[in-house]
Amino acid sequence: MxxxxxxxxxxxxxxxxxxxxxxxFVLIYKASGVFNFAQGAMVFFAALTFVGFLEVLPGWTGMExxxxxxxxxxxxxxxxxxxxxxxxxxxxxxxxxxNQPPITLFMATIGLTFLVEGIAQGIWGANVRxxxxxxxxxxxxxxxxxxxxxxSSFDVFAAAVAAVxxxxxxxxxxxxxxxxxxxxxxxDHQAALSIGIPLRHIWVIVWAVAGFVxxxxxxxxxxxxxxxxxxxxxxxxxxxxxxxxxxTSVPGAIVxxxxxxxxxxLAEVYVGPFVGGGIESWFPYILALGFLLIRPEGLFxxxxxxxx
Amino acid sequence: MLYREAGQFKASYEADQQIxxxxxxxxxxxxxxxxxxxxxxxxxxxxxLKAILIPVLIFSLAAIGLNILTGYAGQLSLGSAxxxxxxxxxxxxxxxxxxxxxxxxxxxxxxxxAALVGVMFxxxxxxxxxxxxxxxxxxxxxFIVWALVKIEWFSNYSSSGVITAQQIEILGFAFEGPQxxxxxxxxxxxxxxxxxxxxxxxxxxxxxxAVRDMDVAAEVIGIRLMRTKLTAFAVSxxxxxxxxxxxxxxxxxxxxxxxxxxxxxxxxxxxxxIGGVGSxxxxxxxxxxxxxxxxxxxxxxxxxxxxxxxSSFVSNLQLIVFGGLIVFFLIVEPHGLARLWQIGKExxxxxPFPH
Amino acid sequence: xxxxxxxxxLKMEGISLSFGGVKAxxxxxxxxxxxxxxxxxxxxxxGKSSMLNVINGVYHPQEGQVTFxxxxxxxxEPHKAAKQGIARTFQNIALFKGMSVxxxxxxxxxxxxxxxxxxxxxxxxxARAEEIEHRKKVEEVIDFLEIQNIRKTxxxxxxxxxxxxxxxxxxxxxxxxxxxxDEPMAGMxxxxxxxxxxxxxxxxxxxxxxxxxxxxxxxxxxxISDRVVVLDYGKKIGDGEPDEVKNNPDVIxxxxxxxx
Ligand SMILES: Nc1ncnc2c1ncn2[C@@H]1O[C@H](COP(=O)(O)OP(=O)(O)O)[C@@H](O)[C@H]1O
Ligand SMILES: [Mg+2]
Numbered sequence: 001m002x003x004x005x006x007x008x009x010x011x012x013x014x015x016x017x018x019x020x021x022x023x024x025f026v027l028i029y030k031a032s033g034v035f036n037f038a039q040g041a042m043v044f045f046a047a048l049t050f051v052g053f054l055e056v057l058p059g060w061t062g063m064e065x066x067x068x069x070x071x072x073x074x075x076x077x078x079x080x081x082x083x084x085x086x087x088x089x090x091x092x093x094x095x096x097x098x099n100q101p102p103i104t105l106f107m108a109t110i111g112l113t114f115l116v117e118g119i120a121q122g123i124w125g126a127n128v129r130x131x132x133x134x135x136x137x138x139x140x141x142x143x144x145x146x147x148x149x150x151x152s153s154f155d156v157f158a159a160a161v162a163a164v165x166x167x168x169x170x171x172x173x174x175x176x177x178x179x180x181x182x183x184x185x186x187x188d189h190q191a192a193l194s195i196g197i198p199l200r201h202i203w204v205i206v207w208a209v210a211g212f213v214x215x216x217x218x219x220x221x222x223x224x225x226x227x228x229x230x231x232x233x234x235x236x237x238x239x240x241x242x243x244x245x246x247x248t249s250v251p252g253a254i255v256x257x258x259x260x261x262x263x264x265x266l267a268e269v270y271v272g273p274f275v276g277g278g279i280e281s282w283f284p285y286i287l288a289l290g291f292l293l294i295r296p297e298g299l300f301x302x303x304x305x306x307x308x
Numbered sequence: 309m310l311y312r313e314a315g316q317f318k319a320s321y322e323a324d325q326q327i328x329x330x331x332x333x334x335x336x337x338x339x340x341x342x343x344x345x346x347x348x349x350x351x352x353x354x355x356x357l358k359a360i361l362i363p364v365l366i367f368s369l370a371a372i373g374l375n376i377l378t379g380y381a382g383q384l385s386l387g388s389a390x391x392x393x394x395x396x397x398x399x400x401x402x403x404x405x406x407x408x409x410x411x412x413x414x415x416x417x418x419x420x421x422a423a424l425v426g427v428m429f430x431x432x433x434x435x436x437x438x439x440x441x442x443x444x445x446x447x448x449x450x451f452i453v454w455a456l457v458k459i460e461w462f463s464n465y466s467s468s469g470v471i472t473a474q475q476i477e478i479l480g481f482a483f484e485g486p487q488x489x490x491x492x493x494x495x496x497x498x499x500x501x502x503x504x505x506x507x508x509x510x511x512x513x514x515x516x517x518a519v520r521d522m523d524v525a526a527e528v529i530g531i532r533l534m535r536t537k538l539t540a541f542a543v544s545x546x547x548x549x550x551x552x553x554x555x556x557x558x559x560x561x562x563x564x565x566x567x568x569x570x571x572x573x574x575x576x577x578x579x580x581x582i583g584g585v586g587s588x589x590x591x592x593x594x595x596x597x598x599x600x601x602x603x604x605x606x607x608x609x610x611x612x613x614x615x616x617x618x619s620s621f622v623s624n625l626q627l628i629v630f631g632g633l634i635v636f637f638l639i640v641e642p643h644g645l646a647r648l649w650q651i652g653k654e655x656x657x658x659x660p661f662p663h
Numbered sequence: 664x665x666x667x668x669x670x671x672x673l674k675m676e677g678i679s680l681s682f683g684g685v686k687a688x689x690x691x692x693x694x695x696x697x698x699x700x701x702x703x704x705x706x707x708x709x710g711k712s713s714m715l716n717v718i719n720g721v722y723h724p725q726e727g728q729v730t731f732x733x734x735x736x737x738x739x740e741p742h743k744a745a746k747q748g749i750a751r752t753f754q755n756i757a758l759f760k761g762m763s764v765x766x767x768x769x770x771x772x773x774x775x776x777x778x779x780x781x782x783x784x785x786x787x788x789x790a791r792a793e794e795i796e797h798r799k800k801v802e803e804v805i806d807f808l809e810i811q812n813i814r815k816t817x818x819x820x821x822x823x824x825x826x827x828x829x830x831x832x833x834x835x836x837x838x839x840x841x842x843x844x845d846e847p848m849a850g851m852x853x854x855x856x857x858x859x860x861x862x863x864x865x866x867x868x869x870x871x872x873x874x875x876x877x878x879x880x881x882x883x884x885x886x887i888s889d890r891v892v893v894l895d896y897g898k899k900i901g902d903g904e905p906d907e908v909k910n911n912p913d914v915i916x917x918x919x920x921x922x923x
Contacts (some may be wrong), residue, residue: 107384293435
């Protein structure tokens with residue numbers, strides 16, 4: 001039973017990371033109706049930029065390597081890079097394709113994926129890098145002693161960060177003028193315009209926020225598994241998460257992420273051995289597919305009948 | 309004044325419904341096929357045949373397959389490579405396990421296996437559309453590759469699923485050199501391209517396009533959505549499957565399931581975006597473009613920039629150029645090279661009098 | 664007029680339809696007789712389009728039943744409706760945008776074509792003959808609608824009025840016994856409206872096609888309809904011959920009450 005809980009908790013925690021990627025996705029889909037395939041690439045780009053700056057900044061500025069100042073400067077610069085990416089995306093991809101069918105925009109974001117991956121590796125190189133956020137990756141003694149369950153303090157930290165991020169986003173959407181505009185635009189473009197924020201700015205903002213989420217996800221992920229190209233594949237698992245949770249639902253992204261994370265680990269451990277293992281690579285997709293057949297609108301989505 | 313439509317009146321609907329209604333086009337296509345069937349194998353060197361012409365033909369076939377599903381029937385797929393894999397492993401097993409299996413029959417059976425699997429993964433398309441379906445096809449991509457690695461029977465118990473294609477022999481003639489393999493590939497691809505063109509200009513193709521453009525209206529006309537979509541999945545996967553079999557037998561020789569990965573699926577998608585979504589001709593143009601581009605980059609970038617560049621730089625540049633081109637084409641010419649070709653022809657029609 | 668109005672062929676009984684909380688139709692009953700021109704009128708959002716959608720199975724009502732040519736059903740299925748001879752045009756043109764005029768109209772022949780995908784791939788004998796045979800029929804429709812010169816044009820490039828005409832052509836190509844026309848004259852100028860009116864009357868007259876028509880132009884409706892149903896907020900408030908409906912106090916109230 002302990003073992004079961006360990007697997008479950010480990011799965012839930014990797015699910016948190018899927019949820020973070022999916023969250024960036026949902027933000028963009030809600031505000032611009034774009035299915036952003038490049039979200040995973042953005043996570044990679046952000047993480048690589050962050051570790052890249054960590055490496056080069058001490059040399060450029062004479063700051064102490066591994067110090068707090070370097071960390072925050074790298075963070076701010078990476079965030080700035082994500083904002084630049086958002087602006088460039090709006091200007092060179094979204095604006096020229098406005099009013100095109102959604103599928104065209106989707107394909108454009110596949111192009112964007114390649115572009116972003118190429119640029120990231122072109123600038124920072126393609127070798128695998130470790131990332132140390134200074135959070136210990138050791139079992140929590142309390143849980144060990146009292147329940148005999150192995151939980152890493154790092155994973156708990158990651159979950160906490162994700163929770164804070166989601167809460168912060170919720171507050172942002174609820175209580176700021178821009179946040180309200182973003183919500184309005186999701187419901188009705190015309191209404192958003194009447195708030196007085198141009199649609200273009202809204203897109204830039206929402207892509208930048210998604211970039212911020214990508215940066216956080218990338219840092220946590222990079223610290224766990226190293227910053228490497230494989231990140232983009234793992235990030236793809238945010239797609240079945242979205243199918244489960246629905247494209248427009250923030251709670252859906254989180255619940256979906258947790259379900260996918262937990263079930264793929266449990267399946268790997270309990271079913272995997274009977275079929276040769278490695279089923280994590282496809283399990284989330286098949287699960288999502290099966291789920292689609294039962295409930296095409298997702299966990300939290302609404303049933304929709306085409307209007308003719 | 310050579311390329312004219314004027315004066316060629318069509319006396320019957322039959323004449324009007326030909327694939328190439330304009331005489332010059334018909335002659336042009338004949339010359340083109342003649343050139344590739346006769347002149348090329350005589351004069352092209354081994355490298356061109358093996359590294360460029362054969363893969364271009366094979367990928368054209370795969371691109372036609374994806375174009376049928378995505379370009380004509382409007383169902384986006386990110387799993388074409390997996391269906392190629394099914395075709396390759398299918399053909400391999402038919403050759404391996406049935407004595408005296410004729411090669412052409414084996415690749416067609418490989419294609420049929422792919423069609424069956426395609427229909428299975430196409431079933432969700434009855435309830436889901438658009439992005440949802442694209443994600444569902446990712447399931448096919450990952451699951452199929454996994455299954456081919458893990459179920460060792462498929463690769464006759466070789467390690468990590470690697471298979472080596474058997475010798476091709478048709479009516480006692482062994483296809484060994486690149487010339488003969490090229491000709492064989494050309495024959496299969498031309499025949500299947502012709503059949504594809506026939507399908508898309510008939511009721512089958514119109515039903516696909518109707519479902520793509522407006523599924524509710526299609527249903528109201530009496531088009532069965534289920535049958536139409538599944539036919540598209542079957543035919544598309546069949547084409548990808550045959551392409552996969554050719555990929556194993558006339559191109560690479562030794563293949564493993566991981567070779568048919570998501571990257572390859574994307575490549576095929578890029579071929580139809582750049583070549584022309586919903587165009588058979590575009591499938592060829594796109595395949596040629598995507599096969600040639602990396603080769604051109606490999607050759608010309610070091611030439612221009614000298615020793616400054618590393619190979620990883622070139623591979624990153626490739627990603628950037630691919631990604632950039634996709635976005636560029638979607639914005640500037642969503643109908644791809646095929647449309648540019650058409651515009652060129654229309655210009656030619658006016659030539660030499662521009663007005 | 665030469666045509667003679669026949670028996671009831673379509674009967675809607677107690678139809679109720681809602682979307683989430685929105686009640687689009689509430690307990691509506693009416694019938695349609697063979698060969699007649701039956702109009703449905705009412706303000707925007709009254710549920711007229713929804714009614715057509717229930718008739719040919721695009722929407723499935725929560726309550727009620729549809730009887731068409733003696734067959735009683737809770738729900739129609741769109742392709743079954745098509746098979747039984749019901750054709751349809753849409754309020755917001757639903758042409759196949761990526762296809763030419765001729766291909767759009769050819770799709771209307773779909774149900775009458777027998778060849779399968781293998782015949783098509785080979786395009787020999789049977790498939791070719793079938794294509795030509797149906798092309799002839801489609802050319803007749805094209806001649807009837809006077810759109811010969813735009814045959815090969817992609818429909819997306821046509822002006823609105825012509826698109827509506829092509830959509831009518833697609834419906835006609837199926838040689839339906841009943842046509843459901845959803846605001847076929849909306850957004851047209853007077854001349855285009857006259858043409859469209861003429862086509863509808865000709866179809867009704869020459870082929871005896873029963874027509875269920877949604878139209879906002881009262882002049883046209885009162886002129887060409889045999890009977891009229893009036894909907895308001897999903898409820899039926901009037902039903903009868905044009906004169907009868909015109910003088911119905913509820914209908915007058917509904918129309919004066921809304922800004923028309
Ligand atoms: N597919 C749908 N989904 C949700 N609501 C719909 C749908 N179709 C129609 N409605 C609603 O049903 C009501 C009637 O609409 P409709 O039949 O289009 O009216 P009309 O054609 O008379 O203008 C409206 O309130 C409309 O918003
Ligand atoms: Mg309406």
